[in-house]
Amino acid sequence: xxxxxxxxxxxxxxxxxxxxxxxxxxxxxxxxxxxxxxxxxxxxxxxxxxxxxxxxxxxxxxxxxxxxxxxxxxxxxxxxxxxxxxxxxxxxxxxxxxxxxxxxxxxxxxxxxxxxxxxxxxxxxxxxxxxxxxxxxxxxxxxxxxxxxxxxxxxxxxxxxxxxxxxxxxxxxxxxxxxxxxxxxxxxxxxxxxxxxxxxxxxxxxxxxxxxxxxxxxxxxxxxxxxxxxxxxxxxxxxxxxxxxxxxxxxxxxxxxxxxxxxxxxxxxxxxxxxxxxxxxxxxxxxxxxxxxxxxxxxxxxxxxxxxxxxxxxxxxxxxxxxxxxxxxxxxxxxxxxxxxxxxxxxxxxxxxxxxxxxxxxxxxxxxxxxxxxxxxxxxxxxxxxxxxxxxxxxxxxxxxxxxxxxxxxxxxxxxxxxxxxxxxxxxxxxxxxxxxxxxxxxxxxxxxxxx
Amino acid sequence: xxxxxxxxxxxxxxxxxxxxxxxxxxxxxxxxxxxxxxxxxxxxxxxxxxxxxxxxxxxxxxxxxxxxxxxxxxxxxxxxxxxxxxxxxxxxxxxxxxxxxxxxxxxxxxxxxxxxxxxxxxxxxxxxxxxxxxxxxxxxxxxxxxxxxxxxxxxxxxxxxxxxxxxxxxxxxxxxxxxxxxxxxxxxxxxxxxxxxxxxxxxxxxxxxxxxxxxxxxxxxxxxxxxxxxxxxxxxxxxxxxxxxxxxxxxxxxxxxxxxxxxxxxxxxxxxxxxxxxxxxxxxxxxxxxxxxxxxxxxxxxxxxxxxxxxxxxxxxxxxxxxxxxxxxxxxxxxxxxxxxxxxxxxxxxxxxxxxxxxxxxxxxxxxxxxxxxxxxxxxxxxxxxxxxxxxxxxxxxxxxxxxxxxxxxxxxxxxxxxxxxxxxxxxxxxxxxxxxxxxxxxxxxxxxxxx
Numbered sequence: 001x002x003x004x005x006x007x008x009x010x011x012x013x014x015x016x017x018x019x020x021x022x023x024x025x026x027x028x029x030x031x032x033x034x035x036x037x038x039x040x041x042x043x044x045x046x047x048x049x050x051x052x053x054x055x056x057x058x059x060x061x062x063x064x065x066x067x068x069x070x071x072x073x074x075x076x077x078x079x080x081x082x083x084x085x086x087x088x089x090x091x092x093x094x095x096x097x098x099x100x101x102x103x104x105x106x107x108x109x110x111x112x113x114x115x116x117x118x119x120x121x122x123x124x125x126x127x128x129x130x131x132x133x134x135x136x137x138x139x140x141x142x143x144x145x146x147x148x149x150x151x152x153x154x155x156x157x158x159x160x161x162x163x164x165x166x167x168x169x170x171x172x173x174x175x176x177x178x179x180x181x182x183x184x185x186x187x188x189x190x191x192x193x194x195x196x197x198x199x200x201x202x203x204x205x206x207x208x209x210x211x212x213x214x215x216x217x218x219x220x221x222x223x224x225x226x227x228x229x230x231x232x233x234x235x236x237x238x239x240x241x242x243x244x245x246x247x248x249x250x251x252x253x254x255x256x257x258x259x260x261x262x263x264x265x266x267x268x269x270x271x272x273x274x275x276x277x278x279x280x281x282x283x284x285x286x287x288x289x290x291x292x293x294x295x296x297x298x299x300x301x302x303x304x305x306x307x308x309x310x311x312x313x314x315x316x317x318x319x320x321x322x323x324x325x326x327x328x329x330x331x332x333x334x335x336x337x338x339x340x341x342x343x344x345x346x347x348x349x350x351x352x353x354x355x356x357x358x359x360x361x362x363x364x365x366x367x368x369x370x371x372x373x374x375x376x377x378x379x380x381x382x383x384x385x386x387x388x389x390x391x392x393x394x395x396x397x398x399x400x401x402x403x404x405x406x407x408x409x410x411x412x413x414x415x416x417x418x419x420x421x422x423x424x425x426x427x428x429x430x431x432x433x434x435x436x437x438x439x440x441x442x443x444x445x446x447x448x449x450x451x452x
Numbered sequence: 453x454x455x456x457x458x459x460x461x462x463x464x465x466x467x468x469x470x471x472x473x474x475x476x477x478x479x480x481x482x483x484x485x486x487x488x489x490x491x492x493x494x495x496x497x498x499x500x501x502x503x504x505x506x507x508x509x510x511x512x513x514x515x516x517x518x519x520x521x522x523x524x525x526x527x528x529x530x531x532x533x534x535x536x537x538x539x540x541x542x543x544x545x546x547x548x549x550x551x552x553x554x555x556x557x558x559x560x561x562x563x564x565x566x567x568x569x570x571x572x573x574x575x576x577x578x579x580x581x582x583x584x585x586x587x588x589x590x591x592x593x594x595x596x597x598x599x600x601x602x603x604x605x606x607x608x609x610x611x612x613x614x615x616x617x618x619x620x621x622x623x624x625x626x627x628x629x630x631x632x633x634x635x636x637x638x639x640x641x642x643x644x645x646x647x648x649x650x651x652x653x654x655x656x657x658x659x660x661x662x663x664x665x666x667x668x669x670x671x672x673x674x675x676x677x678x679x680x681x682x683x684x685x686x687x688x689x690x691x692x693x694x695x696x697x698x699x700x701x702x703x704x705x706x707x708x709x710x711x712x713x714x715x716x717x718x719x720x721x722x723x724x725x726x727x728x729x730x731x732x733x734x735x736x737x738x739x740x741x742x743x744x745x746x747x748x749x750x751x752x753x754x755x756x757x758x759x760x761x762x763x764x765x766x767x768x769x770x771x772x773x774x775x776x777x778x779x780x781x782x783x784x785x786x787x788x789x790x791x792x793x794x795x796x797x798x799x800x801x802x803x804x805x806x807x808x809x810x811x812x813x814x815x816x817x818x819x820x821x822x823x824x825x826x827x828x829x830x831x832x833x834x835x836x837x838x839x840x841x842x843x844x845x846x847x848x849x850x851x852x853x854x855x856x857x858x859x860x861x862x863x864x865x866x867x868x869x870x871x872x873x874x875x876x877x878x879x880x881x882x883x884x885x886x887x888x889x890x891x892x893x894x895x896x897x898x899x900x901x902x903x904x
Contacts, residue, residue, distance in 0.1 A: 037677050044797055080485055161644050189641055192613050225489050227699035240564050246698050247679035257709035258791055265787035271797055274788050280814045284784050291780045296772030302769045316768040317754045320775060323745030324885050328743045332736050335717035336726050339710055347724055362732045377748050433776050
């Protein structure tokens, strides 16, 4: 297994060679022997057409279904949309209901209507499709094993032996006669209990659950914090409706981390979106427009101070240092704040303003330090010491403003229920640029007038 | 449970109030009734001294151990270092061996030597301490249930019932007479098999394992990709030495995502490091020094072109747009590349250069688009159309260079086994700034000389 990377490399090259040579028999043979997870890993770096060709050669509907679930959207739409409804249903039937609902929801509306009658549990799937894709309801499995509180361990074990093809029964949840969630019992504890004991007497009653409408990220953090293997999903009346399992949680946490990183740079939300050049251009263009607009405003501010700039040309030399230092310290403040918010480490209203205050103090400290350093460096340039004071002060002012803005924007966005990551990057750099230029020339204007 | 956030808020305020009023009895009562996970969540936003005070009031060594594991380092060192060896051992004994080894390794060397004799399985713990903290060996549990391939299902179930306090027995791994890993059997399958069957006949033989020295991030991605609940750890001779469980994997993936985000901004590696102002200043200072140095070089480059700048003052106005646009597009390219590398989506040598080529094409496209836009805007400023050509071309050139540099630096760092995230941010912004300034004035110098 330490050879994983090399295996993937080898598999990748071999697949490509067979396709180029049109050695279909060998290709089918290789595909048959390869695990779906490895195949999907290699497929994810191929172009969509080749992906679809390989997918069509998978020998069973079950493997086709599995590979669709492993690859990110829009792979599912691409391969399923052109197929007749019955063929689509054959593949979908092999999926867990939560995946089925997700994939189905992305297909063309006419195809969805045509496919639904072919599915056995179409009601269940339609129910799932009604929940938001990013909620507990959207990622839960509606099929699960619920034990009756009053049955015996022996009856419970019998129930488990009879149950088929349940994705995960490592915990079993316990309900009363009305379907209300009343307890939880790990399979381990169940196996170890005496056969005649009642479930009610060995179950744990202090059970943590989530609501159908709760955001998937909150659910994932909860499962991660407690180290659960699954968490039960209930409605307002505490009726058990499904379970969210740890493998879905792993996926959610990775997706959310990727989303935050990409959003902070204004580069989309998923890595799958970043496969093609065209999509990338479409996604990045508007964020760059924000920074372009900011830059143009900056140019206008500078043109207002054209006379100052003409008299003191050295001011232009140090503009990149001032903007660069402010930009970087602003990004540091924004990144720490966004991640702390996402990890639930800044949760309270107090905590939020504490975080901003802390970043301001850091900004003041680093600002004074670098103000002195850049000021000293500036004395080496021909324009003499009085200019160094202007430059040093501007670095200090710029960095203080940048830290405060960098920490405040995510907090404000979070407060008004906008994802802090979405606009932090472009907002921060643009505001910092404009404010930096304005501060620089204001300080220069003031001090120059005063010193001469 | 949808009330989680509010509960935490309430708990936080109540704890603070009791501490301020010195209402120790009430505090102890509240602590007794609160889950460790919730308590740790609230403690993580308090200052270290108050954290330690609360920790000391926890009623049992087991809870003290659990809370240390839930809070990030350096909490463990802070509360344990001042205690006598025997008291430290009492707490450590309550931890799983992998956590015990991690916490112990962070204590003062003299204390480690003093504590080890008090621990029952000190050999095992010393073994674990020998593996790197970030390897499969470092995060594995050395206590696990291994079934003999030749035993019957009935014998295996008996073995499980007798086994105590094993962290996770949802999968059971199967070994031959020499301790070699030969198969895996889920507890579910075991429960459902006929009692007289041999383990060998129902186990799966195609078992994915990892080596002790493999990096924890690779292990975590593997578990995530396959959706496993645990993965066995073996040595070079395929002897089963331990298991890595999904809860550790969840933690690793979250830590690594945080690390990548903070590293990219030059703001440390863990959120725990960012609690105090002093630590933040110490961590961020050197990264800002890089950007400061780059800015000073930029100032020097500009001073070389002082005559051009004097003749064409408008060049200074547009410097922030050019640097801002280049910086943003460079960060986009770097972010996408760093995350794709981390998620294992760019794995092959070919793939890496494809990624760089793709970013260059994106850079060219966006560069040309924004070159035209900024050029057109520039015509509105008084200096006339020929200057707009210089500015437009500089935007285009800057954005192309920035995309290429932004994608190349992570790939090069990855190639020479340096974490791509560590220097991407500061490296990218600094190189892009210097290259941008140089390109701008070169183009201006060339075209101005040629146009007049």
